[in-house]
Amino acid sequence: AQTVTQSQPEMSVQEAETVTLSCTxxxxxxxxxxxxxxxxxxxxMILVIRQEAYKQQNATENRFSxxxxxxxxxxxxxxxxxxLGDAAMYFCAYRxxxxxxxxxxxxxxxxxxxxxxx
Amino acid sequence: xxxxxxxxxxRILKIGQSMTLQCTQDMNHNYMYWYRQDPGMGLKLIYYSVxxxxxxxxxxxxxxxxxxxxxxxxxxxxxxxxxxxxxVYFCASSYPGTGNTEAFFGQGTRLTVV
Numbered sequence: 001a002q003t004v005t006q007s008q009p010e011m012s013v014q015e016a017e018t019v020t021l022s023c024t025x026x027x028x029x030x031x032x033x034x035x036x037x038x039x040x041x042x043x044x045m046i047l048v049i050r051q052e053a054y055k056q057q058n059a060t061e062n063r064f065s066x067x068x069x070x071x072x073x074x075x076x077x078x079x080x081x082x083x084l085g086d087a088a089m090y091f092c093a094y095r096x097x098x099x100x101x102x103x104x105x106x107x108x109x110x111x112x113x114x115x116x117x118x
Numbered sequence: 119x120x121x122x123x124x125x126x127x128x129r130i131l132k133i134g135q136s137m138t139l140q141c142t143q144d145m146n147h148n149y150m151y152w153y154r155q156d157p158g159m160g161l162k163l164i165y166y167s168v169x170x171x172x173x174x175x176x177x178x179x180x181x182x183x184x185x186x187x188x189x190x191x192x193x194x195x196x197x198x199x200x201x202x203x204x205x206v207y208f209c210a211s212s213y214p215g216t217g218n219t220e221a222f223f224g225q226g227t228r229l230t231v232v
Contacts, residue, residue, distance in 0.1 A: 009158070043206065045223035091160060095221075104149050104168075104212055105176065106221055108160040 002027045002094050006109035013082045014117050020067075021077045021112045023092030031097040034068065034075045035106070039089040048090070051075065053097070079114075087116040120144050124209050124224035131199040131231045139194040139227050141209030149212045150192040151176075151221070152184065154205040161208060167192055199231045 003026045013019035025034070036048040051059045051068050058066050063083075067076045079086055092109040122143045131137055143150065148169045153161040153176075163176030167186040181203055183195040192211075196203060206228050212221040 004160075043226040043228075045208065045210075047220055050220070105151060105163050105166055106161070106210075108153075108162075110158055110160040 002029075002032075002096075002107045004092050004094050004107050004109040006092050006112050008112045009110070010113045010115070012115040012117060013079070015082055015084060017082055018078060018080045019082055019114065021079075021090050021092075021114070023075045023077070023109055025073050025075065025092070025094050027073070027094065027096075029096055029098070033095045033097060034066075035093040035095070036064070036066070036077045037091045037093060037108075038086075039091065039111075040085075040087070045091075049077065082116050084116050084118060087114055089113050122209055122211055122222050122224040124207075124227050126227060127225065128228050129230070131196070131229065133199060133201065133231060135199050136195070136197050137199070137229075139196075139207055139209070139229075141192045141194070141224060142190050143192075143209075143211040143222070144190065145211060145213075145222065146189060147211035147213050147222075148189065150186065151210045151212075152182070152192070152194045153208045153210065154178065155208060155226070156205050164194065164207075196229075201231050203229065204231045205229060 005024045032053045034051045038046045038048045049061045063080045065078045089111045091111045093106040125140045151166045152164040155161045162178050165184040167173045206226050209224040210221045
């Protein structure tokens with residue numbers, strides 16, 4: 001079974017600074033997807049960024065980028081120019097690429113609570 | 119564009135009571151899921167469905183039941199509420215393809231069992 005580990009329960013960053021959230025995972029599969037979800041106090045789960053394991057290029061979405069190290073099974077999220085609205089719980093998640101049954105389910109880490117200080 | 123809609127948003131139950139958490143999606147997604155989120159524990163899969171009439175257990179199914187009579191609806195039933203079921207519940211849906219990978223989530227139901 002796949003597992004996702006987020007070793008930082010809480011992180012803080014100054015507004016306009018850069019912060020990196022860590023995520024490691026374990027899988028025997030070679031083809032899969034990785035995601036970062038943001039959960040603000042409203043509870044809504046918002047997709048921040050996704051990475052396809054077969055792509056070597058790291059995904060980028062505006063101020064959000066990832067460092068995907070497939071061999072090390074590491075998937076960190078970098079938030080540049082942090083804003084007050086970035087304060088939230090961030091979840092790393094894994095999903096198999098192959099289809100069928102429960103393969104499409106997401107496996108989540110325990111989350112990292114990010115505080116942004118003005 | 120409604121997406122995934124969950125009702126209710128909040129509920130307090132007494133031990134032993136029953137209730138149904140409603141979930142409906144308007145994106146014609148085949149796959150639907152129920153997760154529970156406990157503090158410091160991330161989200162864990164309770165049940166999932168790959169289409170109307172087909173459901174299966176996830177990691178933490180005990181104390182819950184589901185049904186999927188239509189593509190749109192995937193209700194979660196708690197038969198005999200217990201304090202251990204105090205949690206935030208999320209319904210999600212996704213398209214069963216390898217191209218479109220995003221799962222869409224409802225806004226969650228905060229359930230307290232007292």
